[in-house]
Amino acid sequence: MLGRTHQASPIFPVSQSYSAAAAQAVCATLGRAAVCGRAIFQVEFSLSRGSASRGRTAVIVGAQWGDEGKGKIVDVLTQTFSVVARYAGGHNAGHTVIINGKKFILQLVPGGILRPECISVVGNGVVIDPLAFLKEVASLRAAGVKVDGNLFVSSRAQVILPYHRMMELGSENAPGRVKIGTTSRGIGPAYEDKMGRRGLRVADLLDSQLLRTHIENACREKNMIAHALFNSDPLDADKMFGEYADAAEQIAPFVRDTALLLNHALAEGKSIVFEGAQGTMLDIDHGTYPFVTSSSSTSGGAATGTGVPPTSIDTVIGITKAYCTRVGSGPFPSELAGLQGGAQGEDLRKRGNEYGAVTGRPRRTGWLDLPLLRYAGMINGISWLVVTKLDVLDHLTEIPVCVGHKVDGKETDEVPAQACGYEKLECIYRKMPGWASSTQAIRTVEALPKAAREYLAFIEKETGARVGMISTGPDREQTILVPDFISELGLKSG
Numbered sequence: 001m002l003g004r005t006h007q008a009s010p011i012f013p014v015s016q017s018y019s020a021a022a023a024q025a026v027c028a029t030l031g032r033a034a035v036c037g038r039a040i041f042q043v044e045f046s047l048s049r050g051s052a053s054r055g056r057t058a059v060i061v062g063a064q065w066g067d068e069g070k071g072k073i074v075d076v077l078t079q080t081f082s083v084v085a086r087y088a089g090g091h092n093a094g095h096t097v098i099i100n101g102k103k104f105i106l107q108l109v110p111g112g113i114l115r116p117e118c119i120s121v122v123g124n125g126v127v128i129d130p131l132a133f134l135k136e137v138a139s140l141r142a143a144g145v146k147v148d149g150n151l152f153v154s155s156r157a158q159v160i161l162p163y164h165r166m167m168e169l170g171s172e173n174a175p176g177r178v179k180i181g182t183t184s185r186g187i188g189p190a191y192e193d194k195m196g197r198r199g200l201r202v203a204d205l206l207d208s209q210l211l212r213t214h215i216e217n218a219c220r221e222k223n224m225i226a227h228a229l230f231n232s233d234p235l236d237a238d239k240m241f242g243e244y245a246d247a248a249e250q251i252a253p254f255v256r257d258t259a260l261l262l263n264h265a266l267a268e269g270k271s272i273v274f275e276g277a278q279g280t281m282l283d284i285d286h287g288t289y290p291f292v293t294s295s296s297s298t299s300g301g302a303a304t305g306t307g308v309p310p311t312s313i314d315t316v317i318g319i320t321k322a323y324c325t326r327v328g329s330g331p332f333p334s335e336l337a338g339l340q341g342g343a344q345g346e347d348l349r350k351r352g353n354e355y356g357a358v359t360g361r362p363r364r365t366g367w368l369d370l371p372l373l374r375y376a377g378m379i380n381g382i383s384w385l386v387v388t389k390l391d392v393l394d395h396l397t398e399i400p401v402c403v404g405h406k407v408d409g410k411e412t413d414e415v416p417a418q419a420c421g422y423e424k425l426e427c428i429y430r431k432m433p434g435w436a437s438s439t440q441a442i443r444t445v446e447a448l449p450k451a452a453r454e455y456l457a458f459i460e461k462e463t464g465a466r467v468g469m470i471s472t473g474p475d476r477e478q479t480i481l482v483p484d485f486i487s488e489l490g491l492k493s494g
Ligand code: GDP
Pocket: 062, 066, 067, 068, 069, 070, 071, 072, 093, 094, 095, 096, 097, 098, 351, 352, 353, 357, 388, 389, 390, 391, 392, 471, 472, 473, 474, 475
């Protein structure tokens, strides 16, 4: 049953409560003073100082292949969290938030932007396309959303330039290369340049002289490579410089040392949600490599991608659909008969409106995969799960769930390190009773049909994590908050 006393599990550690003991442990680990640039500020963790204690933090991480509904859940949490910080990815993400029927699709801008009192930060782990960022800001402004004085971009974030897209398009279509089915936003090549230590950071974008030299040199090199490998048409460095110098001027007011900003906010007692993009199975290290994105989308990325230390992360919240989807190529063990065939797969796609928020691509659909959810729990340290899109299963009289994986007839907990390893992997299914009635817009656990409560309890039992929130529709209001989750995260009920 939901809300029962949580049993500790080696896979899903029990979430920390904000007790004096926990705060003292943090205090002992971090010490009392932090040096940031020339300013030395006292970070007081002692609870005896009351309001001077460190703000609480939670990471929102996709527990599947992205599009789990992270945008909606971040929006719900911002009712009390003061800051939202994106830590990875770029405008490959599409986070949908619906407030009283009004739809917003956010790509680079964190979900906090939809509450004027909230601070939104694009962290250093993000790759930012300046033109895409400005377009998003313009459309938010046009929709009446406040973006001045509450939206900040890290001076250390990497910049996506047109040659990143050129390289990506060339390589995705090149003979002999694995086709990943990327979003064609230049994400991978931008992270390649970051790791190759030849990238342009936002601080460099604002330095006109450096920008010109960087673009001239990079264009010369990328044009030669792209022509030789993919027969691409060359890009014009002068034109590019003009366009990006202009964008730099417009971006300048948003640029900050966001690591400093975030650590200051924490020291002042402000709470922070780290907004993940993509999902665990798309993580560069832990996902279905090479069919992954190029960033650390798992919870560890929240520390490196923002400059907030891992010791300041309190809770990791994993978001999972009540079933599973994936967009792009790559392994998907519990997939239903692919994009072409399969009435059930098509049925889930239609009912769940499973089409990319930004690209419009149809998403592949399948049943919930509990072994992969346990894996996501282990990799991220998930203590709370949020189950979204429960209402999409409303019509079913029985719901298959993948409860185990078999390789060569033997059950295994190990997730394959090679994409080809998934070809041998077989799902063991158990059929759960469906509820065959509407859960749409239900707002309390008690009002859910018994079979739906049992489905959620089964997820808890099989993963060892607690279900803290259930989403029963796309709108902000169509949400169930479990009382213990409300009290641990300091949320408002109802
Ligand atoms: P994200 O990338 O994880 O933020 O997820 P997306 O926004 O890409 O995709 C989630 C989709 O499901 C969006 O269209 C949401 O509006 C929608 N959605 C979120 N929660 C629910 C829910 O509980 N029920 C239904 N029917 N739709 C939902």
